Amino acid sequence: MYVRPRLLIATAVLSATLAACTGHAAPATPKAPSPAGGATASVTPSATPSPAPSATAAPQTPSASPAAPTPDPVRTATPVVKTHLSMSVATTGGRLNLVRGGPAQEFTVTLRNGNSKEYRHLLLAFQMESLVPGPGDIPSTGTDFLLERRDPATGTWRPADLRIANDFKPYGLYEGGAALARDAVRVERYRLRATAAGATGSTPVMVSVIDTDAPEGATPAQERPGYYSLPHTTKRRP
Secondary structure, eight states, rough: OOOOOHHHHHHHHHHHHHHHHSSSOOOOOOOOTTTTTTOOOOOOOOOOOOOOOOOOOOOOOOOOOOOOOOOOOOOOOOOOOOOOOOEEEGGGGGGGEEEEEEEEEEEEEEOOOOOOEEEEEEEEEEEEEOOOOOOOOOOOOOEEEEEEEEEEEOOOEEOOOOOOOOOOOOOOOOOOOOOOOOTTEEEEEEEEETTOOOOEOOOOOEEEEETTTOOTTTOOHHHHEEEEOHHHHHHEEO
């Protein structure tokens, strides 16, 4: 069949107009057949690719917030308990049992200092009142007893002061003594002997520890921070 050229041009214009309105490519314009009447090849329009769907982001799970650190417990400092000087006296049987002209009996004096004060001069003082005689007891002659202290450096026994009187000697009149640091312990060894010509009877041995550096106006407890009464009896030989 013979197609006129004007009809082919009009068909191409109409196809271009439709493509512009619909967004699809216009079909190819058929070529005029050769005079030999060969078949016209049809052109298949190319398909327009559809846009790929956009990927939707997965919702994010909120991360758990870190736990707040546990505060350390408040530690309070333990208050220091103040301790003070103490004194103890020990001997066999807890008392001095002497025989006139017999052997001496040993006893120990232990000083335990606390943490509240350091002493420069602590003096051990010994005093006995006059013996209270019983029936048949011998009165005192003034040289009834001999007190000795063991020297820790040499191991020898040396005479020590023993006051035999019924009155009171003010603490401020004592002098000397040895130092004692805080929390320190000092042990002194003594022994007491009754002389052959001495009296018999019973009276305690008063042991006092005196701070010879105590200031004027100090209380008696400050001047004498330690005291012990050691029971004592002296008898005649059987």
